[in-house]
């Protein structure tokens with residue numbers, strides 16, 4: 001039997017399951033140039049169910065009652081890509097650091113020269129070794145669903161280790177019960193039940209874990225706080 005190139009190449013899911021960082025980074029490098037334009041395009045699948053706008057709105061609602069705490073501490077954006085999320089929220093914090101494994105994404109983010117923000121090439125699984133401790137660690141773009149059951153809890157554990165006492169995370173994920181409602185339903189990513197994600201956060205050492213977003217949503221958010 002002859003193998004076609006696609007037969008012999010590991011699938012994106014396998015790349016995440018086996019944490020093949022160079023391959024994952026190369027894939028995101030190829031998307032960097034177009035990333036901001038895609039997110040600005042309402043018809044792009046990234047905006048299905050207004051996932052990007054809803055993340056920012058829900059994040060603003062989380063920050064509001066924690067204004068003073070946020071102003072006194074930094075924020076880390078895990079898997080920051082071109083820095084769009086940090087650009088929106090860094091002013092609510094003392095400083096911001098974006099971490100991404102894609103050199104092209106980091107280059108584009110750095111070129112924006114955002115005040116009080118810096119962007120570092122690095123792996124979120126090594127977050128606490130790369131960054132000073134922060135008041136919040138954010139991640140938008142369903143990183144949990146990319147890394148799936150096998151690595152999700154470890155990712156959350158690393159995020160918790162990067163927090164000051166009383167810190168919190170807001171991370172989005174693909175929502176199992178909303179799956180049938182949308183056109184774009186990638187087979188290579190993990191859809192979670194919100195209760196599973198809350199369980200992962202508690203297992204990763206968070207004191208509280210809540211999920212935000214209605215059951216029919218394509219993407220929901222995890223809000224977890226540490227002691």
Ligand SMILES: C[S@@+](CC[C@H](N)C(=O)[O-])C[C@H]1O[C@@H](n2cnc3c(N)ncnc32)[C@H](O)[C@@H]1O
Nearest residue numbers: 028079080081100101102105122123124140141
């Ligand atoms: C869906 S994009 C999200 C981009 C960004 N958060 C936004 O909202 O525009 C996922 C990003 O995570 C990055 N990424 C994937 N695995 C990573 C890891 N282990 N450490 C750091 N970044 C990672 C990718 O390079 C990519 O830029």
